Amino acid sequence: MIDRADALSALAEEQFDVVVVGGGITGAGVALDASTRGYSVALVERADYAAGTSSRSSKLVHGGLRYLQNFDLGLVREALLERQLMVMLAPHIVHPLPLVVAAFDGASPSRKIGVGLNLYDVMSVERRGRGRGAGAARARHRTRRRARRRLRGVEPRAPPRDLR
Secondary structure, three states: OOOHHHHHHHHHHOOOOEEEEOOOHHHHHHHHHHHHOOOOEEEEOOOOOOOOHHHHOOOOOOOOHHHHOOOOHHHHHHHHHHHHHHHHHOOOOOOOOOOOOOOOOOOOOOHHHHHHHHHHHHHHEOOOOOOEHHHOOOOOOOOHHHHHHHOOOOOOOOOOHHHO
8 A cells, every 4th residue: 555645745746637535436436437538537535445434335326216205206306317317327337236125924015115116117217208217127026936036046034033
């Protein structure tokens, strides 16, 4: 690792197009994006890469599904538009991932969850009719057999006590 004094003098001697403060996932992503666009980049971090709060995040680019819980539809729409923009600008690092909502003891997810996921699907469609926002597939109900086939290699286990 470079000595702090040497690093500071090197930063003072050069001129950079972009200076990124923070070496967590967000800062690293900004630095990567700027450097791949041809900008000279300096990344400044207080401790070490991934030492801060963004290192503890999921790194998922989501569309604000959790905001539906509070019926904050404006925030959901804003998050979906941001997700769509990130997919368009950085398709090499932002891509859709399948998500499974588990149901235990043979129970089906509640109607409230189903309605919420359908509303989310409707909100994720671009208004100009060019298709689904961010390439995400529609939510759909799967039978146990189809879910197991889709999740091959994942061992079944009992849910944690607080979810029973």
